[in-house]
Amino acid sequence: MPRGRYSLHDPHDHTPLAEEHFQCAPGPSGWRYVSQLTAPDGAHRGSVDLALDDLGRPIRLELHAGGWQVRGAALDGVTWVRTDPAGLEATEGNVPAHAFTGTSPAFLVATARLLRLTPSSSATRVRLVALTDPVLAPRTVDQSWALIDRETHATDNGPLIVDEYQVTALDTGERHSVHIAGDVVLSAPGIELEDLQSPPSTFP
Numbered sequence: 001m002p003r004g005r006y007s008l009h010d011p012h013d014h015t016p017l018a019e020e021h022f023q024c025a026p027g028p029s030g031w032r033y034v035s036q037l038t039a040p041d042g043a044h045r046g047s048v049d050l051a052l053d054d055l056g057r058p059i060r061l062e063l064h065a066g067g068w069q070v071r072g073a074a075l076d077g078v079t080w081v082r083t084d085p086a087g088l089e090a091t092e093g094n095v096p097a098h099a100f101t102g103t104s105p106a107f108l109v110a111t112a113r114l115l116r117l118t119p120s121s122s123a124t125r126v127r128l129v130a131l132t133d134p135v136l137a138p139r140t141v142d143q144s145w146a147l148i149d150r151e152t153h154a155t156d157n158g159p160l161i162v163d164e165y166q167v168t169a170l171d172t173g174e175r176h177s178v179h180i181a182g183d184v185v186l187s188a189p190g191i192e193l194e195d196l197q198s199p200p201s202t203f204p
Contacts, residue, residue, distance in 0.1 A: 004022060004196035019037065049063075102131045144170055182203065
């Protein structure tokens with residue numbers, strides 16, 4: 001069960017945004033990731049609880065940020081309920097999309113798990129609902145994912161397979177690289193793995 005800490009920063013000017021203390025693990029029915037976020041001043045900033053089924057689909061998502069809460073799942077596309085900080089108003093949403101995304105590294109692992117690309121695969125288009133900080137506002141985005149490299153590194157705990165994905169935002173054409181080992185993001189725009197207390201899990 002990997003556990004560790006990511007640092008999150010603005011990918012453009014590198015302003016520190018938060019630290020995300022996480023743990024995750026595959027299970028008999030899929031994969032689960034839970035985390036707590038703290039702001040640079042140490043204040044609690046939010047939390048993530050994401051569970052995937054064996055096919056990589058989100059069967060339960062609960063996000064908290066800025067007093068806002070979103071609960072969602074894959075249902076007729078993806079469906080969610082967003083609740084305001086006062087708890088007085090809940091807004092439902094549904095979009096014919098594949099999954100969710102957001103600032104947490106969990107969503108990158110989840111998308112890679114959903115697509116299950118191989119180095120010989122062509123680029124694959126995926127529609128996601130992005131839940132953007134600081135108020136978890138939903139926005140539908142289209143991306144293209146391609147697995148462009150797979151390297152095996154020797155470690156004290158055995159071989160570590162690192163996948164490099166090229167992710168393209170289809171509305172702007174902007175491209176970036178994401179490096180993932182098992183269920184841990186090693187690097188991505190705005191994300192740095194600062195501490196890892198046990199090796200990444202490998203999916204069956």
